[in-house]
Amino acid sequence: MDTPLPHLDRPFDYRVPDDLLAEAGAGCRVKVRFAGKLTDGVIAELVDDTAHEGRLAPLHKLVSPEPVLAPEVLTLARAVADRYAGTLADVLRLAIPPRHARAEAHPREDQAPPPEDPGSDAWYPYLDGPAFIEALAAGRSPRAVLSVLPRHEPERAVAQAVAAAVRSGRGAVVCVPDVRDVARWDAIFTEVLGEGRHVVLTGAQKPAARYRSFLRVSRGEVPVVLGTRAAAYAPVRDLGLVAMWDDGDDLYAEPRAPYPHAREVLLLRAAQQSAGVLLAAYGRTAEAQSLVESGWCVSLSGDQAARRREWPQLTVTDGTETGAAPVRLPHAVFTAVRQADGHVLVQVPRRGYRASVACQRCRERAECPACSGPLVQRSARAPLGCRWCGTTVEHWRCPHCGDDRLRAPVVGQLRTAEEFAQAFTDHRIVTSGGASVLDHVEPDADERVLVLATPGAEPTVVGGYAVVVLLDTWLMLARDDVRVAEEAHRRWFNALALAAHHGRAVAVGDSPTLQALVRADPVGLAHRELAERAETHLPPVGRLATVEGPTAEIAPLMQRSWTPHTEILGPVPVDEQRERLILRAPRREGSALAAALKQAAAERSAAKLPPWRIQIDPIDF
The missing domain is CATH 3.40.1440.60 (PriA, 3(prime) DNA-binding domain)
Incomplete structure (x- = not known):
């Protein structure tokens, strides 16, 4: 019910x-x-x-x-609910789209015949890549984590793997992070598989279109589903392959209870239905590396020579000039852009104009006089405004030293665009980020474009970028998050992958921190990240649960019996009225911990008390 x-x-x-x-x-x-x-x-x-x-x-x-509910999807939903200490009804709301009567009235169609063999040329650069395709075509269920090389069209490689599964008489589910990716992948899937052999399923579709796509899969009219996290539960018959692109993207984490991650949903599904697995990305997450090191998946990547040949050559500078203080536009960056024989991409860690301001004299952060929130400037002529409450500050004066001059320790892509426009007048400046994200840039003939984009908003350009610049890399590592290094490197690898053949790259930051980029070695980075997680018993090595609720009700949970080796951390305040308790347990006790949390929630529900917010393995903690 x-x-x-x-x-x-x-x-x-x-x-x-x-x-x-x-x-x-x-x-x-x-x-x-x-x-x-x-x-x-x-x-x-x-x-x-x-x-x-x-x-x-x-x-x-x-x-x-x-x-609308296939038996295997019901089994999957039950497993997801148990894994994340949630209810079956909450999971089924994610799995089954709302009904649309007109879509149900649409006549049934016959499934198209299997596609012709599209080959496996996209897999040749990877060691044992063709063998993976041969195993799928033979009806077996190989499991692999693929480290994709730049300019080798990951969407084509995945489409060829899907075609192999379909030719063996089975279906496939493919998840990508957002609808921007879906549009590009949809075109390649149509080219490789042919018309009528796959549907797109996303939460952004109109209700009628989404339900129609769902029904075509449920009725067995198409064997392949391509979509965002909503597609992970698609009722594909005779499932032979689950695939995911860039599994580290935080868009895969469901914001609604019970907060499952699409990667874990697909892995549960593959284990239940004996399907093949393919996790592909330019970088690699600790979760994906744990699958490799446990032996459950194999690692597919190019050899060292191929990695060095395909990834752009990276130069690292700390931004200093002849021993002086770091500058905003280091000489190495200026020279690389000036000498670029083509288009240039500059990744800026913050969006906006001046994302943070401080006193010029004493360096204290400029704060809102109304709520003490951080002040920002959204454009060159805009007054200062509070990021928290929106208060406009026309005449600011530092309460510590009395000075009225400001500096910007954190500069967004709009302010950076002004600086680069003054330095490189022979380039057309384009920005991408925030509410204005570009998918693709099409320069005019004989025009050179300099694109300034925030992480994740980098547009593509035909032929790739001659130079890729990673500005202020220290800023992306400044967040207080256990996944900060993994997430930063994922975004850096994604940006470097947009470079042209024989392109160059410059990173402004600390050289020892960026060695994984210099060596083009996402696997080595993931191995080290996984080792650090093991030392601290954090996911994926351990299980972590957070419980948020009113302050008076969280404290008694510390006295409750959980699992034999559960550690209790906290509670820590969330706001003035709520606290968060963190429970950490070994992976082998994860199911028991989730069951204990669910029992506690059920007791609270039976007593008609407000629910807690329970999350298992949250992506940020």
């Missing part, structure tokens, strides 16, 4: 009236009377008898005879 209450997270038995027997089937939507109200539900299964003692209430209504 569609109820989020943890103490009701179980199936309920109802009698199917005689007039509904012909149409009611497993997976159909129904309405039932529960606690005096009509409640939505889905038929899990039809049985001949029941263990319930007494008279069974009948189904009130069959909403639709269309089966």
Whole structure:
């Protein structure tokens, strides 16, 4: 039943009236009377008898005879709910899109015949890459983590792997981070697989289009689904491959309860249905590396010579000139841009104009007089404004030293664009970031473009960039987050991958910190990250759970019995009224810890108390 209450997270038995027997089937939507109200539900299964003692209430209504919940998806949803200490109903809301009657009325179509063999040329640069495709085509289920080389079209490589699975009579689910990626991948999938062999499934689609795509998969009309995290639950029949591009992107983390990560959903699904696995990215996460080091997946990458040949040559500068203080535009960057025989990409860690301001004399941060929040400047002529409360400050004076002059320790891409426009008048300056993100830049003939983009907003350009500049790399490492090094390197590798063949790259930062970029070695970085997680018993080596709730109700949880080796950290304040408790346990006790948390939530739900916010292995903590 569609109820989020943890103490009701179980199936309920109802009698199917005689007039509904012909149409009611497993997976159909129904309405039932529960606690005096009509409640939505889905038929899990039809049985001949029941263990319930007494008279069974009948189904009130069959909403639709269309089966929308496949048995394997129900099993997956139950496993996801247990893994993340959530309820089945919450997971099914993520798995089954809202009904659209007009889409259900659309006539059924026959599935297109398997595609012709598109070859495996996109896999030749990788050691054992062609063998991976051959295994899929033979009906086996290989599992691999692929470190993609620049300019080798990861979408084409994944599409060829999908084609091999389809030719063996099986289906595939492919997840990419956002709709910008979906559009590009959709075109390549159509080219490799042919028309009518895959559908796109994202949360951004209009309800009718999304439900129609869902039904085409559910009815077996197409064997392949391409989409964002919403596609991880798609009811693909005879699943042979689950694939994911750039699994470290935080867009894969579901913001709604029970907060599952799409990568973990796909891995659970592959294990349950004996499907192949392909995690592909330019960088590598500690989670992906743990799959390799455990032996569950194999690592596919180019040899050292190929990596050195394909990745751009990187120069690292600390920004100083002849022993002086660091400068905003170091000589190494200026020279590389000036000598570039083509377009230039500059990655700027912060969006906006002046993302932070401070007193010129005493260097104290400029704060809002109303709420003490940080002040920012959004454009050259805009007054100072508070990032927290929005208060405009026309005449600012430092409360510490009385000076009214300002400096900008953190500069956004808009201010950087002004500086680069003055230094490189022969380039057209383009910015990408914030609310204005570009997918592609198309320069005019004989025009050189200099693109300033925030991390993740870098547009592509035909032929690639002659020079890629990574500005202020120290700023991306300044966040207080256990994943900060992994996330920063993921974004840096993604930016460097946009370089042209024989392109150059310059990074402004600390050379020892950036050695993984210099050596083009994302695997070595992931190995070190995983070793550090092991020392601190953090995911993926351990299990971490956070519980947020009112201050008076979190403290008693410290006395509760969890698992034999659970460590209790905190509580720490979240705001004036709420606290967060952190529970850390070995990976082998992860299921028991989730079950204990779910039991505690059920007890609270039965007592009609407000719910806690429970997260298992959150991406930021």
